[in-house]
Amino acid sequence: MSSAIDKVSAQIDANRAGVIQRLADAVAIPSVSGDAAHRPQVIQMAQWMAKSLEGVGCENIKFKELGKQTLDGQEVSLPPVVFADYREGKADAKKTVLVYGHYDVQPALKSDGWNTEPFKLEYDEKTGRLYGRGSTDDKGPVIGWINMLEAHRQAGVELPVNLKFVFEGMEESGSVGLDELIAHEHAQGSFFKGVDACCISDNYWLGTKKPCLTHGLRGVAYFKLHISGPAADLHSGLFGGVVHEPMTDLFAIMSKLVTPQGDILIPGIKELVTPLTDEEFKRYQVMDFSVQDMEGATGSKTTIADDKEKILMARMRYPSLSLHGIEGAFSEAGTKTVIPAKIVGKFSLRLVPDMTPAKVNELVEAYINAEWKKLGSKNTLRLEAEHGGKPWLADPNHWNYEAAAKAVQKIYGVAPDYTREGGSIPVALTFAETLGKNLLLLPLGRADDGAHSTNEKIDVSNYVEGSKLLGAYLHEIAAATA
Numbered sequence: 001m002s003s004a005i006d007k008v009s010a011q012i013d014a015n016r017a018g019v020i021q022r023l024a025d026a027v028a029i030p031s032v033s034g035d036a037a038h039r040p041q042v043i044q045m046a047q048w049m050a051k052s053l054e055g056v057g058c059e060n061i062k063f064k065e066l067g068k069q070t071l072d073g074q075e076v077s078l079p080p081v082v083f084a085d086y087r088e089g090k091a092d093a094k095k096t097v098l099v100y101g102h103y104d105v106q107p108a109l110k111s112d113g114w115n116t117e118p119f120k121l122e123y124d125e126k127t128g129r130l131y132g133r134g135s136t137d138d139k140g141p142v143i144g145w146i147n148m149l150e151a152h153r154q155a156g157v158e159l160p161v162n163l164k165f166v167f168e169g170m171e172e173s174g175s176v177g178l179d180e181l182i183a184h185e186h187a188q189g190s191f192f193k194g195v196d197a198c199c200i201s202d203n204y205w206l207g208t209k210k211p212c213l214t215h216g217l218r219g220v221a222y223f224k225l226h227i228s229g230p231a232a233d234l235h236s237g238l239f240g241g242v243v244h245e246p247m248t249d250l251f252a253i254m255s256k257l258v259t260p261q262g263d264i265l266i267p268g269i270k271e272l273v274t275p276l277t278d279e280e281f282k283r284y285q286v287m288d289f290s291v292q293d294m295e296g297a298t299g300s301k302t303t304i305a306d307d308k309e310k311i312l313m314a315r316m317r318y319p320s321l322s323l324h325g326i327e328g329a330f331s332e333a334g335t336k337t338v339i340p341a342k343i344v345g346k347f348s349l350r351l352v353p354d355m356t357p358a359k360v361n362e363l364v365e366a367y368i369n370a371e372w373k374k375l376g377s378k379n380t381l382r383l384e385a386e387h388g389g390k391p392w393l394a395d396p397n398h399w400n401y402e403a404a405a406k407a408v409q410k411i412y413g414v415a416p417d418y419t420r421e422g423g424s425i426p427v428a429l430t431f432a433e434t435l436g437k438n439l440l441l442l443p444l445g446r447a448d449d450g451a452h453s454t455n456e457k458i459d460v461s462n463y464v465e466g467s468k469l470l471g472a473y474l475h476e477i478a479a480a481t482a
């Protein structure tokens, strides 16, 4: 006799074309939270989410409004956080799992180097891959929950736990207003009441073959460095060598932040990092991972370190500093001889225990001010600390992780790796601390999915098996805690 999860899995297989179409419909909405011009589409995506959740039997669906923000010099509405409940049968006797995900995406233009239109899901039959912005981060995994609920209903299988969904539309842009909303709802004691554990599917396997459970995330501190001088852009023939140039100043400062070997040059940062123990080092040694996996994920042979443990630690347990871009710089084809009058350099640090954005902001500001003085420039500098989030680390010795490990074994036939993610989901810590419940990251996508990059994809197998995995996880929770 087939088990409940076998029936649900068979139903997901039968729905294959439909679940791919559902992802295509979502990818077609360019819900780019970082661009004011796309804000109506982010809000459209919230409506799409609400309708989809309603269609699979969710109740109590609410748009939690967060007010307004100023973006690109315009006042725009923040996209709502979508709350929903799923309960059936003897709900009061069941465990309740809080599920978080995000329906916004990173920007994407075909001209960035995409092979296909980023907001049109393209299925490559030869490779079994689905290309499109948000396919893996985070529309695919978010829709995995919906696919799983749909299949339960169609297969006539009762969901053995209650679910509480929280889907936001600002994760890629600092989760503005979300922490306050969670604190407020928690204090009111209504929506989060009865939550037993939390789960987020918004990160990636370590490689391309083996699923993992993730119990840590790096935090983030994002900065914008504004440098301005001349009243307007200048002709370099007439004014080159005559004025202090903002771009030259910016390069001088940005080049003092990090070395090409990845060493952060800001004094005091390294001292904040929790020391490595032998026990922790052994965990990196046993992880199923190779230098070639990282080369596959980056599509290059450019790793700084040449051994597995150093690469894993660089990703999981040490901070990093990345330079992201320069706004206002001449970047088109051609040879324009301009001196830009004002420019904005963008960089961020990934934070690890025991770093906090507040402490990092202090160190970055002191260092940049000191370096600026050394330049002797007459231009004006302003450092803006943008969004930040603390790192998070959980105890994987908990029934939440045990259930997920059993589900991985059931769907994939292997025991998962236990990883820490290099990326950031600041709200993970907020949920864990505010609700005081165990939180699990259960990724669906692979290391080479190209999240945030050009040609972002999710493999159909990860998307379909992942939808099954989310269902199996919930059944294992019910079995383990019955």
Ligand SMILES: C[C@H](N)C(=O)N[C@@H](Cc1c[nH]cn1)C(=O)O
Pocket: 137, 138, 171, 172, 173, 174, 202, 203, 220, 222, 422, 423, 424, 425, 451
């Ligand atoms: C891991 C998650 N899918 C993700 O991509 N998080 C983002 C969060 C962020 C921070 N600044 C802008 N977005 C990330 O780690 O970059």
Ligand SMILES: [Zn+2]
Pocket: 106, 137, 172, 451, 452
């Ligand atoms: Zn992302």
Ligand SMILES: [Zn+2]
Pocket: 102, 137, 138, 171, 202
């Ligand atoms: Zn994400």
